[in-house]
Amino acid sequence: MTQNKLPRRALPGLLAALAAPLLPPARAPRAQPAETAAFPDRPLRLIVPVAPGGSQDLVARLLARGMGEALGRAVQVENLPGAGSNIGYEAAARAKPDGYTLLAGSDSLSINAALFPRLGYDPLRAFEPILPGVAVPQILVVRAEAPQRDLAGFAEAARGGALAVGTPGNGSLSHLVGELMQQAAEIRWTHVPYRGGALAINDLLAGHLEGVWINIGAVTDHVRGGRLRGLAVSAPRRAAALPEVPTLEEAGLRNLAATGWHGLVAPAGLPPAIAARLHAAGQAALRRPDVAERLAALGVEVLDEPPAALERRILADAERWAAVVRRAGIRPD
Incomplete structure (x- = not known):
């Protein structure tokens, strides 16, 4: 009587097939909690x-x-x-x-x-x-008729200690960027903090301040309208809103780039x-x-x-x- 023999090369596949029912089923993807799946309701x-x-x-x-x-x-x-x-x-x-x-x-x-x-x-x-x-660049502005035509001139005037510079508030980003500039340039001015940028700009336009550090959006219209002049922006590159204003680095102060x-x-x-x-x-x-x-x-x-x-x-x-x-x-x- 003829005996049927299974080829040796088929044994591994057969053993795997026999063992398959004994293996745990593949884990299904974990469902998200109902509140997550329904968010927001x-x-x-x-x-x-x-x-x-x-x-x-x-x-x-x-x-x-x-x-x-x-x-x-x-x-x-x-x-x-x-x-x-x-x-x-x-x-x-x-x-x-x-x-x-x-x-x-x-x-x-x-x-x-x-x-x-x-x-x-x-x-x-x-x-x-x-x-x-x-990103919110900061900018140093002066009145259009101010004698300081650029950042170098402003820094030189500040060395005499006679400049008053406003910011939107004590501890604001504008204040800290101004402090960063003073520390790097080894100059000092009188810091005048306000409760908001609008008051600082009003006093600058009225001649009570020599400069203001502030976020660029607060003074874009004033600069474009010729009432204020931007001396430098704190961003790593020139701001699209006022591309004519140089960066601090272009003005000679390196490694000071800072934006909010x-x-x-x-x-x-x-x-x-x-x-x-x-x-x-x-x-x-x-x-x-x-x-x-x-x-x-x-x-x-x-x-x-x-x-x-x-x-x-x-x-x-x-x-x-x-x-x-x-x-x-x-x-x-």
Whole structure:
């Protein structure tokens, strides 16, 4: 009787087939929690830690409108100003990390970490970066008829100690950029802090100040209209809003480039899927032609960067401004 034999080369395949039922089934992809999959199913809240009307508030409102359309849910703006933005920051830090509370963050997160030794929140750890948003160059301006025609002339005049330079506030980015310039150029002027940039510009135009450090959007129209003259911008390259104004480096002061930012963060612990959706909605808002037009008018520049870039910026800025604050002996009001 003929005996059928299985070829040796077939044995491994047969053994694998026999063992297959004994192996655990392949793991199915983990389903997202219901609240994550359904996000958002109600309106969102965007805390703005400054008063209405400034560039940070305007950028936040443009993002809120654009993101609301991208997400299909309203993004409601709530201004909570005061205490150097710390009232709004702390309220956001204490919110539930579910994506329904966002914060219009700025460079003041890093600055506050250096200025305020005791806060009810940790500026560097309490938030999840969502959207870098826009870069905000700072600019040094003088009256159009001022005798200082360039930064070198302004620095030379400051060596006599007779110049008064205003900023939007003690501990503001404009203040710190001015301190950075003074430390690098080994000059001193009298710092005059105001509660907001508009008051500083009014006093400059009235002749009560020799110069003002301020964000570029606050004075673009004045410079274009011939009432003020820009001496230098703090950005690493010339600003698109005022391309005729040189950078600090072009004016002879190296390694001083510094810009602010207006973007979005959320309470730490946000689910990654929700963070990704919020970032995508923010990017969609920035790409809208009407939003881009308004941002250009403010003199800011869109940052096409991932959230990780914002986290690096916040930490690096905190280290840099802590050194400036320490050397200048700056204290909060």
